[in-house]
Amino acid sequence: MKKRLIVIGGGAAGFFCAVNAARLCPQLEVLLLEKTGKLLSKVKVSGGGRCNVTHAAPDIPYMSKHYPRGQHFVKKAFGRFFVPDTIQWFADRGVMLKTEADGRMFPVTDSSQSIIDCLLREADQYKVKVALHQDVTAIQQQENGRWQLTLQQGPPLQADYLCVAAGGYAQADKFAWLKATGHQVEAPAPSLFTLNTPGHAITALMGVSVPLAHVKVAGAKLQEQGPVLITHWGMSGPAVLRLSAWGARDLQQLQYRFTALINWTPAFNENTLREELQALRFSLGPQKMFNKNPFELPQRLWQFLLLQSGITDATRWADMPAKAQQQLVKNLAAMELPVQGKTTFKEEFVTCGGIRLTEINPSTMESKLARRLYFAGEVMDVDGITGGFNFQHAWTSGFIAASSIAAQEEA
Structure with missing residues (x-):
């Protein structure tokens, strides 16, 4: 038999x-x-x-x-x-x-x-x-x-x-x-999931993809770098999915409620970015900030970050207020996104x-x-x-x- x-x-x-x-x-x-x-x-x-x-x-x-x-x-x-x-x-x-x-x-x-x-x-x-x-x-x-x-x-x-x-x-x-x-x-x-940021203004940019960004969980060692995709519910893309895999147990303990810090310009930290913006004020002085994107970010994201920093479409580089510049540094290099929940990554x-x-x-x-x-x-x-x-x-x-x-x- x-x-x-x-x-x-x-x-x-x-x-x-x-x-x-x-x-x-x-x-x-x-x-x-x-x-x-x-x-x-x-x-x-x-x-x-x-x-x-x-x-x-x-x-x-x-x-x-x-x-x-x-x-x-x-x-x-x-x-x-x-x-x-x-x-x-x-x-x-x-x-x-x-x-x-x-x-x-x-x-x-x-x-x-x-x-x-x-x-x-x-x-x-x-x-x-x-x-x-x-x-x-x-x-x-x-x-x-x-x-x-x-x-x-x-x-x-x-x-x-x-x-x-x-x-x-x-x-x-x-x-x-x-x-x-x-x-x-x-x-x-759960592992391999996306992060929900319900009600946050950035979700209006759904479909915008950034080839290289740095994502970190505030107050933890968890961090990943790579492509990030903005969705109608929050953040996805390889960097976010990798973060969710490495942090599967830690994020479960936090009940998927924490602050994510995103650096859209990972070649810079807050200090070096501040110096870079100061240099750009001189080199690009008369140009409108809305029109000139020196960090090669998607244009919709760049303009969103400017508006979130109190910078209008009429603002020229030379005229950027000090307070707005400080806020732009924060939004570019350490944007805080309150995460409240997760979504399974497709099937x-x-x-x-x-x-x-x-x-x-x-x-x-x-x-x-x-x-x-x-x-x-x-x-x-x-x-x-x-x-x-x-x-x-x-x-x-x-x-x-x-x-x-x-x-x-x-x-």
Whole structure:
């Protein structure tokens, strides 16, 4: 009788485990269970529908520094399956990837469907069975070592190997069925979210993007630099999303109520900016400030900051009042934005928290507490910042689990 692997979760990590296990171990029956009616839903929406497959990291130490939780764990795992392996895996199946200026990697088609179709073809080729609307409510290891899965609907299922790739959960109680196996869970918290500044005048600039700004949480060490996007609810963009990832637990404790300090001109601090403005008063003296933007900021933002500083469209550089100049320094280099709440970043939400990493072997993804139980993806306490890092962890952990199961079966 064929031995069976059941993979719980039809996302990137679960699919990668299932198709690779079926390919590496043809005598294994592989069944993938997905509790919703959709497969690979995060893959579909990632990168605005283009799928940010991975990140073009020069080496493992560089890559691992982009994971607020799980740095040491992924560093060990990446030794077994890393970015070049991901690129080659998809290339071998006709899906070529390209690298953008910021290191993010996408399929050359600029369509997430290329990745989805590739994985579905692989599942079909190696006879992976897929069952939708299958919600697992309990797992239990029996005396013979096999796993029994209790489903919300339908009879129990049996498996010789089990890989849990069920994604992250927003509430701790959702992990109860996994804690019943003896595993400890790090409490979940949202990561990768945007900052809400309700009622603030800057939201009138929705759609304005600044290529390089510095964002800091007042009274904390949390800070990030990079592109910032002004939205109708507040602040978004890579710098804000990275800040939310690194500060996931701290910002949760603050109940997402704090002051964000934004330096729109990160080449300057308040002191050097004051000197620069003084020099500009002389060099640009007769010119109107509204018309001359020396910091290459978006024009709408520049004029907004001038008005917020008490500077009108008729003010010339030479005539800028001292009080207005001081306020402009503040608005340019340390603008205070009161944050009151957060918004999940599109459908690309990520949670930190999950199965405690000390209970998982990073070289095999097997549980240290229960034999033939494996984990892959976000269900573990690993999360990366935006830029392809979470998907690379998904591919890596899924592949390692698959190859470890295949090696056990071949032994």
